[in-house]
Amino acid sequence: MQDYIDRLRALKAEAAGSVKDAEAQHKRGRLTAQERIDLLFDPGSFNEIDTLVMPRYDSYMGGKGSRLGDGVITGFGLVHGRQVFAAAQDATVMGGSLGEMHANKIVKAMNMALSYGCPFVALNDSGGARIQEGVDSLGGYARIFDANCESSGVIPQISVILGPCAGGAVYSPGLTDFIFMTENSYMFITGPEVVKSVMQENVSQEELGGGRIHATESGVAHFLSSDDRECLLKVRELLSYLPSNNQSDPPYIAPRDDPERRCPELEQLVPVDPHKPYDVRTVIASIVDDGRFLEIHELWAQNMVVGFARLDGFVVGLVANQPMSLAGTIDIKATHFIRICDAYNIPIITLQDVPGFLPGTSQEYGGIIRNGARLIYAYSEATVPKLMLILRKSYGGAYCVMSSKGLRGDLLYAWPNAELAVMGAAGAVNILFRNEVKSAADPKARSAELVSEYQEKFNNPYVAAARGLIDDVIEPRDSRRVLIRALHVTLTKRDRHVPKKHGISPM
Numbered sequence: 001m002q003d004y005i006d007r008l009r010a011l012k013a014e015a016a017g018s019v020k021d022a023e024a025q026h027k028r029g030r031l032t033a034q035e036r037i038d039l040l041f042d043p044g045s046f047n048e049i050d051t052l053v054m055p056r057y058d059s060y061m062g063g064k065g066s067r068l069g070d071g072v073i074t075g076f077g078l079v080h081g082r083q084v085f086a087a088a089q090d091a092t093v094m095g096g097s098l099g100e101m102h103a104n105k106i107v108k109a110m111n112m113a114l115s116y117g118c119p120f121v122a123l124n125d126s127g128g129a130r131i132q133e134g135v136d137s138l139g140g141y142a143r144i145f146d147a148n149c150e151s152s153g154v155i156p157q158i159s160v161i162l163g164p165c166a167g168g169a170v171y172s173p174g175l176t177d178f179i180f181m182t183e184n185s186y187m188f189i190t191g192p193e194v195v196k197s198v199m200q201e202n203v204s205q206e207e208l209g210g211g212r213i214h215a216t217e218s219g220v221a222h223f224l225s226s227d228d229r230e231c232l233l234k235v236r237e238l239l240s241y242l243p244s245n246n247q248s249d250p251p252y253i254a255p256r257d258d259p260e261r262r263c264p265e266l267e268q269l270v271p272v273d274p275h276k277p278y279d280v281r282t283v284i285a286s287i288v289d290d291g292r293f294l295e296i297h298e299l300w301a302q303n304m305v306v307g308f309a310r311l312d313g314f315v316v317g318l319v320a321n322q323p324m325s326l327a328g329t330i331d332i333k334a335t336h337f338i339r340i341c342d343a344y345n346i347p348i349i350t351l352q353d354v355p356g357f358l359p360g361t362s363q364e365y366g367g368i369i370r371n372g373a374r375l376i377y378a379y380s381e382a383t384v385p386k387l388m389l390i391l392r393k394s395y396g397g398a399y400c401v402m403s404s405k406g407l408r409g410d411l412l413y414a415w416p417n418a419e420l421a422v423m424g425a426a427g428a429v430n431i432l433f434r435n436e437v438k439s440a441a442d443p444k445a446r447s448a449e450l451v452s453e454y455q456e457k458f459n460n461p462y463v464a465a466a467r468g469l470i471d472d473v474i475e476p477r478d479s480r481r482v483l484i485r486a487l488h489v490t491l492t493k494r495d496r497h498v499p500k501k502h503g504i505s506p507m
């Protein structure tokens with residue numbers, strides 16, 4: 001028996017790679033595939049499968065550089081005590097390139113994750129399609145894409161880019177729910193050399209598709225970390241807010257924070273003057289359990305803030321306007337987030353302080369009509385509990401599209417200083433009474449009079465409350481306890497979907 005055991009051990013040691021390989025990877029400022037797996041999973045809980053898979057040897061160059069396991073570690077283990085599947089590409093084996101068997105391993109692990117209802121995490125570090133395996137590797141990518149689509153909305157899928165991710169390889173991450181990148185990673189459809197020859201444009205890898213560019217400019221990356229370690233700890237944190245699959249609830253954590261806690265600081269945090277900015281994240285921190293908030297897309301489209309937190313132990317998704325950036329105008333960033341919350345049974349809490357959509361040609365040319373429609377579609381389609389709190393402004397289209405009663409918002413609240421109207425007072429007076437103001441003996445005084453009349457008549461929460469368009473006007477300090485009580489009653493909400501094959505989501 002000992003001979004057999006020795007042989008198995010030798011094979012596994014070969015698959016694990018050499019110290020030299022690990023040093024080469026460390027020199028690039030990156031961890032090895034095994035070190036990444038060790039950071040992602042609870043200590044000692046990971047179980048590798050397909051360790052002994054090999055590529056076919058009849059490929060071009062006779063499989064030079066190949067190794068047992070074919071350049072990707074796959075398997076399952078525990079993250080915060082729950083089962084998760086993962087694939088980690090090994091950049092020290094043929095550049096982490098993806099051939100037929102490498103792809104088979106990933107697809108097998110993805111299918112298991114789908115069958116057993118577990119999240120799937122892909123740790124990418126690869127030179128893309130393995131050139132020696134030609135069309136076999138392209139076929140492998142296509143099977144991965146298909147598995148991504150099949151799993152979409154059923155199990156959480158997370159892509160972590162820790163090195164290169166180029167060419168069509170970017171589309172598997174693009175199909176997943178969340179993308180993490182490090183400062184030392186990059187994603188692009190075509191590299192700098194192709195850009196130079198086709199577009200005559202000189203650009204570095206970092207400028208073209210570095211982690212920072214995708215976290216700030218394109219919005220492709222939901223999270224940016226300085227290195228592998230920080231990134232993988234963040235992945236663990238995100239998983240702590242997600243259910244294992246769409247038929248289970250996100251993990252409940254018994255709160256230490258008092259559900260009835262008052263938040264008197266909110267009266268100071270939000271200035272009554274509607275033109276004064278503030279950081280809505282301070283409002284979120286004041287309301288949620290222990291002030292803990294995991295922001296998604298922190299560096300991109302900062303006029304809206306989205307992310308996960310807990311209220312009385314239950315996971316909620318927060319969508320908030322950010323008055324500190326572009327006055328908190330609406331952005332479509334929230335659309336994808338709302339759909340994720342809906343797919344994974346996460347109630348949505350909308351905090352409104354919004355003057356409307358951003359006006360102008362760049363917005364119209366950029367398709368604000370299409371994009372705004374997508375946001376409405378996402379809110380309307382969502383069957384999870386939808387709670388809303390108006391902190392200050394709620395004007396025009398902005399009122400309608402963000403979780404309003406018309407879109408079947410469940411329980412909606414406003415602070416007493418809230419302004420719900422078609423538009424702000426000055427704009428409304430200018431449109432309705434332009435001639436009257438012009439011809440008045442003292443136009444300034446008349447305009448001020450009309451503005452104050454408008455404020456009194458329309459620009460407050462009481463008209464909406466009188467029509468039942470909001471459910472109550474509350475004191476800011478009661479925000480946490482009111483939202484928690486509303487969450488408790490709506491957690492048993494039932495779906496009200498009209499049967500159809502599927503809707504046609506706006507472009």
Ligand code: HXC
Pocket residue numbers: 065093094095096097126127128129130131132138141142164166167168169
């Ligand atoms: C086979 C590859 C490979 C690939 C790298 N290697 N990429 N082998 N297929 N795609 C091998 C190298 O030959 C080398 O082998 C080892 O991996 C390490 O590569 P280096 O170049 O020395 O490493 P580094 O300097 O760190 O550069 C990494 C890299 C570069 C930037 C990823 O290797 C690179 O540009 N590779 C090609 C990227 C690419 O164009 N891929 C195809 C994209 S198109 P030795 O034996 O010397 O150690 C695509 C289509 C997908 O993916 C379509 C899906 C629909």
